[in-house]
């Protein structure tokens with residue numbers, strides 16, 4: 415197998431195909447701290463793409479309650495167990511090898527799902543059972559004590575920095591990975607990554623429904639259609655990303671799940687990539703800032719090796735060991751940064767779900783100080799800055815202040831609804 419560079423692991427790894435990277439990459443940041451589990455994203459996707467025969471069980475976007483929930487059930491526990499069995503104790507990181515550009519989280523010591531695969535497969539994986547697919551939101555809002563003891567809750571554990579009785583919502587869709595396991599596993603070469611935006615698609619004409627992609631994807635995002643007998647997956651709402659939605663007059667738009675998000679937890683974008691797969695340094699791009707500069711948003715299970723492109727701001731009340739396993743060694747620093755956000759971060763966080771149009775850059779106009787407090791023993795100040803989101807041509811598409819404006823309804827309209 416050729417060697418490819420995976421910057422999330424800080425090293426080269428084995429992959430079926432040599433490196434070839436898109437000019438831009440579909441990416442997003444999800445702020446878990448804000449999600450209310452309303453499933454509006456899930457239904458926006460369902461009503462757009464998966465309402466046909468054979469798609470009844472498909473939820474290309476789903477929101478599950480951690481630690482128990484999963485769609486399909488136990489998808490991550492099973493993948494982690496497979497990896498652990500193939501490489502006992504291997505899921506460890508050397509953070510001393512951290513390098514801002516090439517290894518921002520340090521060096522992953524263990525084997526990826528590609529490297530731990532048996533000779534008969536391109537990636538270590540499994541096929542979920544029908545039962546595991548049957549309930550997309552099982553264990554909704556079910557908390558646990560930590561260490562996990564089913565059915566027992568800590569009596570007084572709801573205090574930061576770590577709640578001892580906890581749950582959180584995890585929002586999931588295809589990660590449009592840089593090294594997709596689905597693509598590597600397809601014996602028909604029916605899966606491809608688009609050079610213009612990195613969206614990963616299954617060619618419905620080439621696919622013969624062997625389900626190798628379902629087996630290989632650790633996130634279990636390809637799904638088999640028993641009616642058409644071919645596999646399907648999230649298409650990244652590519653017509654909207656291409657600007658073909660009539661609403662945007664040719665401008666790239668956020669995917670449906672992102673644009674519909676009630677909790678304003680999602681920010682969708684396209685990051686520019688260099689021919690070697692590294693990200694073009696783009697300091698004023700909101701995703702580049704959140705992921706590469708502030709490092710407040712992290713990939714989901716980077717140890718799998720697919721280099722996923724959906725990033726998460728970890729929930730700050732959750733035990734850190736759980737977050738480290740899920741988001742890698744950057745979890746502690748990300749929570750710390752989010753807990754007392756620097757001035758620029760607080761402004762950029764306002765851009766989430768502010769426009770259906772994709773934001774390509776931002777600028778900030780300084781505002782007055784409006785609040786001061788102490789967080790974790792340190793002074794923290796809040797400024798009412800204005801953040802301006804710009805489109806690809808640098809034209810303003812959205813403008814927000816850190817402090818939400820208050821509108822007082824005039825007395826004559828008090829009972830008008």
Ligand code: SF4
Pocket residue numbers: 587588589590591593594595596597614630631632633634635636647720
């Ligand atoms: S999340 Fe799964 S289906 Fe999506 S690109 Fe990655 S490996 Fe393929």
Ligand code: SF4
Pocket residue numbers: 448449450451452453454455456477583585674675676677678679
């Ligand atoms: S729409 Fe937003 S807030 Fe609601 S469940 Fe989806 S991600 Fe969470």
